[in-house]
Amino acid sequence: MAEIRLERLRKEYGKTLAVNDITIKFPTSAVTCLLGPSGCGKTTLMRIIAGLEAPTSGEVYFDDVRVTDKTPQQRNIGMVFQYPVVYKGISVYHNLELPLIEDKLPEAERRKRIDDVAQILGLEHMLNKNVSSLDNATRQKVAVGRAVARQPQIILFDEPITNVDPNSRVQLKTALKRLSKQHNQTIIYVTHDQTEAMTLADEIALMKDGVIVQRDNPRSLYNYPNDVFGGWFLGNPGMNFVEYEVNGQSELGGPLFTRPIRFNNLNRDKHISVGIRPEHILVSPQPSAGAVRGQLTRKSIVVGGQYLLFIQIEGKMLKAKVPTSVGQAVAQEVWVECPLERVTLFGEQGTKIETELIPAQPVA
Numbered sequence: 001m002a003e004i005r006l007e008r009l010r011k012e013y014g015k016t017l018a019v020n021d022i023t024i025k026f027p028t029s030a031v032t033c034l035l036g037p038s039g040c041g042k043t044t045l046m047r048i049i050a051g052l053e054a055p056t057s058g059e060v061y062f063d064d065v066r067v068t069d070k071t072p073q074q075r076n077i078g079m080v081f082q083y084p085v086v087y088k089g090i091s092v093y094h095n096l097e098l099p100l101i102e103d104k105l106p107e108a109e110r111r112k113r114i115d116d117v118a119q120i121l122g123l124e125h126m127l128n129k130n131v132s133s134l135d136n137a138t139r140q141k142v143a144v145g146r147a148v149a150r151q152p153q154i155i156l157f158d159e160p161i162t163n164v165d166p167n168s169r170v171q172l173k174t175a176l177k178r179l180s181k182q183h184n185q186t187i188i189y190v191t192h193d194q195t196e197a198m199t200l201a202d203e204i205a206l207m208k209d210g211v212i213v214q215r216d217n218p219r220s221l222y223n224y225p226n227d228v229f230g231g232w233f234l235g236n237p238g239m240n241f242v243e244y245e246v247n248g249q250s251e252l253g254g255p256l257f258t259r260p261i262r263f264n265n266l267n268r269d270k271h272i273s274v275g276i277r278p279e280h281i282l283v284s285p286q287p288s289a290g291a292v293r294g295q296l297t298r299k300s301i302v303v304g305g306q307y308l309l310f311i312q313i314e315g316k317m318l319k320a321k322v323p324t325s326v327g328q329a330v331a332q333e334v335w336v337e338c339p340l341e342r343v344t345l346f347g348e349q350g351t352k353i354e355t356e357l358i359p360a361q362p363v364a
């Protein structure tokens with residue numbers, strides 16, 4: 001077991017700040033996905049943890065051991081990259097065995113470990129096959145097996161299943177989760193693909209501009225982003241944001257709500273954004289209490305048969321994802337409700353306002 005701890009880790013490439021003073025712990029026996037758009041610093045952060053890159057400043061600890069100056073070999077980590085590193089011309093078994101021979105393990109132990117990873121990765125029937133004859137997905141499984149069989153405390157993956165077909169992806173993801181639990185390994189997995197992160201991770205560390213914006217389990221990160229960026233980046237499409245000017249009473253009214261909503265404006269923000277995910281908006285062809293009137297400007301069918309509706313309300317555009325039946329039923333005029341428990345408020349700096357939303361009494 002090895003918890004990874006980063007302290008004020010910073011990496012500058014000339015004028016480019018790739019990693020901006022990151023302090024974080026990555027837990028053991030868990031898969032943590034480093035998720036973020038291209039160029040946000042994921043690979044740089046991972047390479048520093050691996051020892052392939054030296055930080056400009058800051059420290060890396062594995063448990064309580066400072067490893068900042070140690071070489072990759074001294075760190076005892078496994079690494080798997082986007083393009084599988086395997087030896088062609090020899091068998092799967094031999095590929096899996098070579099690192100174990102290097103580690104001077106006795107033959108019986110080597111066989112046990114190879115059988116173990118082969119079973120988890122679904123390679124049992126391919127052990128005698130020559131790697132040159134395998135497709136890319138299977139080669140990647142062999143690369144994963146090579147890293148895992150050594151049973152390092154920490155395994156780092158950099159987009160390892162980008163080039164793998166969907167079925168093998170599911171199998172590899174399941175295998176990675178099992179491995180992290182079975183061997184108490186700390187797995188860090190770099191990806192820019194939110195679906196990958198959502199389905200694989202125990203924890204997601206969401207990155208932007210060299211900073212980890214939020215680290216949380218996938219569900220919490222999705223439902224309760226603590227920053228506008230998380231709302232925007234996650235989801236397909238991302239969260240709706242409607243800008244509001246805040247009045248003296250810290251109340252919000254139209255266009256989204258039929259009556260004023262009170263919130264705790266601790267920072268005295270004058271402008272706030274109201275965030276709500278498209279699938280959390282309730283849409284109906286008929287009026288109802290709590291629903292405001294909108295104009296449907298466009299609708300399209302999305303994956304899973306749901307409908308994506310574009311609805312204009314007092315000049316603001318909202319995207320709503322609704323079930324097929326609702327999508328088929330709505331015409332030009334629609335009624336829209338944003339349930340308060342699904343609404344998140346963000347302040348002027350883009351960070352979440354911790355507050356309850358309470359309907360104010362209707363004005364008599």
Ligand code: ATP
Pocket residue numbers: 013016017018036037038039040041042043044045192
């Ligand atoms: P991607 O998903 O595209 O790989 P990333 O999130 O992994 O992106 P990094 O590759 O870590 O991001 O890059 C972070 C920033 O540092 C980028 O602006 C990149 O151009 C810069 N950078 C990375 N490596 C170097 C390098 N060796 N020399 C100069 N700049 C670099």
